[in-house]
Amino acid sequence: MTEKTLQIRKLPPCRAACPAHVNVQAYVALIQRGKFKEAVEVIRKDLPFPAICGRVCFSPCEDACARVNLDQAVAIRALKRLVADIEREQGRVIAQPVPKKYSEKVAIIGGGPAGLTAAYELAKLGYPVTVFERMDEPGGMMRYCIPDFRLEKFVVANEIAYIKDLGVEIKTGVEFGRDITLESLKNEGYKAIFIAIGTQVGMKLNVPGEDLEGVINAVDFLRAIALGKKIVIGEKVAVIGGGNTAIDAARTAKKHGAKEVMILYRRSREEMPALPHEVELAEKDGIKFYFLVTPKQIIGENGKVKAVECLRMRLGEPDESGRRRPIPIAFSEHQYEVDMVIPALGQLVETSVLPPGLLSKEKRGPPLQVDPLTLETNIPGVFAGGDVATGPASIIEAVAAGKRAAVSIHRYLRGEDLRKDREEAIEETTWVKDWRLLEKKERRYESPIEKPHLSFEEARAYLEKLKRQARFEAFRCLGCGPCAECLASMDLCEGDKAVVDEGKCVGCNVCVVVCPVGAIKKNEKGVAQVNEDVCKGCGLCAARCPEQAISMKKLSNEQILDMVLTALAR
Amino acid sequence: MSSNPPRIICFMCNWAFCEEEMCIPYNVDVIRVMCVGRMDPALVLETFLKGAEGVMLVGCKPPDCHFVDGNLHAERAVKMLKKLLVLAGLEPERLKLMLISPLEDRDFGQYAKEFSEEVWRLRDSPLKREDIIINLTAAKEATSAFRLRVLLGREEELTEFMNAYGEKIPEEEFNALLDDIVKAEFIRYKIHYLTRIKPRSVKELAQILGIKPSAVLRHITNMRRKGMIALDRVEGYTPLYKALEVR
Numbered sequence: 001m002t003e004k005t006l007q008i009r010k011l012p013p014c015r016a017a018c019p020a021h022v023n024v025q026a027y028v029a030l031i032q033r034g035k036f037k038e039a040v041e042v043i044r045k046d047l048p049f050p051a052i053c054g055r056v057c058f059s060p061c062e063d064a065c066a067r068v069n070l071d072q073a074v075a076i077r078a079l080k081r082l083v084a085d086i087e088r089e090q091g092r093v094i095a096q097p098v099p100k101k102y103s104e105k106v107a108i109i110g111g112g113p114a115g116l117t118a119a120y121e122l123a124k125l126g127y128p129v130t131v132f133e134r135m136d137e138p139g140g141m142m143r144y145c146i147p148d149f150r151l152e153k154f155v156v157a158n159e160i161a162y163i164k165d166l167g168v169e170i171k172t173g174v175e176f177g178r179d180i181t182l183e184s185l186k187n188e189g190y191k192a193i194f195i196a197i198g199t200q201v202g203m204k205l206n207v208p209g210e211d212l213e214g215v216i217n218a219v220d221f222l223r224a225i226a227l228g229k230k231i232v233i234g235e236k237v238a239v240i241g242g243g244n245t246a247i248d249a250a251r252t253a254k255k256h257g258a259k260e261v262m263i264l265y266r267r268s269r270e271e272m273p274a275l276p277h278e279v280e281l282a283e284k285d286g287i288k289f290y291f292l293v294t295p296k297q298i299i300g301e302n303g304k305v306k307a308v309e310c311l312r313m314r315l316g317e318p319d320e321s322g323r324r325r326p327i328p329i330a331f332s333e334h335q336y337e338v339d340m341v342i343p344a345l346g347q348l349v350e351t352s353v354l355p356p357g358l359l360s361k362e363k364r365g366p367p368l369q370v371d372p373l374t375l376e377t378n379i380p381g382v383f384a385g386g387d388v389a390t391g392p393a394s395i396i397e398a399v400a401a402g403k404r405a406a407v408s409i410h411r412y413l414r415g416e417d418l419r420k421d422r423e424e425a426i427e428e429t430t431w432v433k434d435w436r437l438l439e440k441k442e443r444r445y446e447s448p449i450e451k452p453h454l455s456f457e458e459a460r461a462y463l464e465k466l467k468r469q470a471r472f473e474a475f476r477c478l479g480c481g482p483c484a485e486c487l488a489s490m491d492l493c494e495g496d497k498a499v500v501d502e503g504k505c506v507g508c509n510v511c512v513v514v515c516p517v518g519a520i521k522k523n524e525k526g527v528a529q530v531n532e533d534v535c536k537g538c539g540l541c542a543a544r545c546p547e548q549a550i551s552m553k554k555l556s557n558e559q560i561l562d563m564v565l566t567a568l569a570r
Numbered sequence: 571m572s573s574n575p576p577r578i579i580c581f582m583c584n585w586a587f588c589e590e591e592m593c594i595p596y597n598v599d600v601i602r603v604m605c606v607g608r609m610d611p612a613l614v615l616e617t618f619l620k621g622a623e624g625v626m627l628v629g630c631k632p633p634d635c636h637f638v639d640g641n642l643h644a645e646r647a648v649k650m651l652k653k654l655l656v657l658a659g660l661e662p663e664r665l666k667l668m669l670i671s672p673l674e675d676r677d678f679g680q681y682a683k684e685f686s687e688e689v690w691r692l693r694d695s696p697l698k699r700e701d702i703i704i705n706l707t708a709a710k711e712a713t714s715a716f717r718l719r720v721l722l723g724r725e726e727e728l729t730e731f732m733n734a735y736g737e738k739i740p741e742e743e744f745n746a747l748l749d750d751i752v753k754a755e756f757i758r759y760k761i762h763y764l765t766r767i768k769p770r771s772v773k774e775l776a777q778i779l780g781i782k783p784s785a786v787l788r789h790i791t792n793m794r795r796k797g798m799i800a801l802d803r804v805e806g807y808t809p810l811y812k813a814l815e816v817r
């Protein structure tokens with residue numbers, strides 16, 4: 001048996017939590033120094049959608065932030081949005097097209113976040129990439145499913161324009177399975193294909209009365225609104241489901257004239273997959289929530305929806321998703337009078353467009369089976385990823401899939417081993433393990449820039465004021481990673497490390513106490529030892545070591561003294 | 571008041587101000603360090619010795635230190651350094667620690683200007699005087715020695731948590747202790763410095779230091795035990811002491 005080589009990456013918790021591993025610590029550090037432009041550049045290294053993710057990402061980074069233990073997480077998403085907005089404010093950034101280094105053409109099917117990210121990454125590597133999109137505009141769910149009040153269309157267009165600048169060709173109005181097939185693409189000379197068509201079909205309720213007039217699936221509803229189609233919105237609307245799509249559909253309905261909007265969800269509020277602040281905003285919009293109810297049938301009159309009949313539920317044991325399973329209570333039928341029902345139960349892959357050879361034989365599980373590590377399908381040269389492989393997920397997860405696919409395609413086209421060194425274990429470097437010192441302090445300020453859904457115009461008025469506050473917010477970052485790798489020209493920051501002169505050390509323990517990071521431990525000989533992975537090079541130990549046994553590699557006392565002398569000689 | 575503005579060295583935390591935004595007065599030199607707590611106390615005194623007329627330490631306002639409590643470490647060091655400056659006969663106002671929140675509207679330049687005016691208002695720099703140089707050197711050596719540094723490094727542990735015997739030392743008690751030790755260490759290193767120049771007697775040292783001969787003798791006994799000083803020769807009935815190389 002060959003031994004697997006696991007790459008171990010040491011990342012701060014925010015970066016480890018991000019599916020796309022965006023270098024959070026770096027751009028936060030740059031914002032802290034007022035380098036907003038560089039911050040966006042750092043984000044763009046890992047993520048082509050800073051402004052989009054700054055608005056609608058579910059920010060796992062903030063959930064992981066170590067600052068939570070002290071007061072509250074750094075408002076990472078708001079910072080990201082701010083720098084992206086500042087950049088846009090100064091005019092759209094036009095990227096330099098990347099010269100085509102390679103001749104192998106790559107086709108990407110689906111212009112959503114996964115496809116666009118793969119195109120972005122491959123274009124950066126120097127491949128000629130073509131994205132095929134069925135709709136008139138690229139952007140996928142970002143454009144057609146997230147309502148305008150959460151994510152403005154021009155923001156999406158702007159980010160996609162940046163990808164186009166790099167030299168990616170986007171062909172819209174081309175449907176996979178109808179206009180193009182795997183064979184036709186191969187014949188046209190595409191050497192690798194990435195299928196990222198997402199999940200486009202809304203899941204059905206499977207209750208009687210679903211075909212009545214006035215029942216429209218949330219995805220279709222949102223898409224119709226985004227396309228500007230005229231649809232009749234009822235006076236009283238029931239949205240069924242508890243995800244972000246449900247919230248979006250409910251809020252959209254309300255904003256488009258529905259008098260009363262209710263959300264029916266079969267579990268309780270704690271189990272809702274929607275983001276808490278989205279739920280709050282929906283409540284502010286006047287949307288009513290009914291928990292622990294599930295529709296049993298939709299009652300119609302003259303072919304139109306008249307009411308939904310629901311059953312009450314109670315929560316049972318947790319299921320495989322960790323949430324408590326709802327169990328219907330017998331004879332608890334009751335009705336809500338509505339004239340429109342929007343089921344938002346999730347989405348499914350449109351299997352009809354996929355070539356049958358790709359579909360998995362098994363009934364259960366995703367219809368398209370791919371290698372989770374390399375995103376290969378069973379046809380060589382064809383890769384698939386994003387929602388199509390995982391089921392409906394988030395933008396940032398799609399971005400991660402796109403990046404993964406880009407690496408695989410690059411390796412495939414270069415004839416390299418697809419699997420080699422891919423599997424990596426991520427080790428979190430939450431240095432702040434010892435909260436002893438931190439418990440004393442309390443949070444005193446509300447994060448000033450956390451205004452999640454200001455429109456761009458509204459935010460513009462704040463930008464100047466926010467810049468300063470953003471720096472303050474960024475300042476709260478504890479910098480859990482040993483080095484942010486922000487690549488800013490910070491001479492001081494380049495991985496300074498403490499070094500112990502073992503001959504001088506007397507084991508007095510002062511450095512162990514002083515080190516804010518817990519990087520110094522005494523070994524069995526009683527001599528201090530620096531864990532270089534954790535050391536942040538602050539130099540506090542060097543300033544306190546009673547025997548002056550600790551010195552810094554880069555900025556030693558002698559060097560500071562030299563700087564003093566040169567300054568005084570001026 | 572001298573005609574030229576005083577030369578001021580400012581040690582600034584890497585995270586405190588953005589370089590591009592600062593307007594720095596001509597007489598001030600900014601040296602960036604990783605954290606204001608990183609400043610070795612000996613280094614601060616050395617800066618005075620090299621001719622700086624004022625030293626500014628700029629860090630971040632608690633509780634926002636990039637290194638959790640580096641700014642508090644700096645506060646403690648400055649407290650001790652000011653004591654030493656007084657002992658050395660230098661105005662403690664020449665050293666200033668500023669912990670500034672990055673959200674404050676004032677510019678660094680204003681702080682720097684204020685400080686240099688403060689220093690300017692003090693009488694002429696005594697830094698050229700020989701006795702002050704001796705004092706400062708003694709103070710610098712005291713801060714690079716074991717005892718003061720251990721005390722400094724342990725202050726938080728001792729006053730806010732517990733020592734090895736499970737006792738918590740009240741702040742006032744610690745300050746009194748610190749006062750005593752700073753004074754004693756300063757005198758010992760001054761004795762060390764003076765005897766380094768030439769062997770001296772207890773009486774002579776007492777005269778220079780302005781303290782009782784018995785106190786000097788007590789220090790010398792202590793220093794002999796630590797190997798800092800040794801008997802050089804006896805002139806008549808008077809023993810003369812000479813400094814030994816430390817470490």
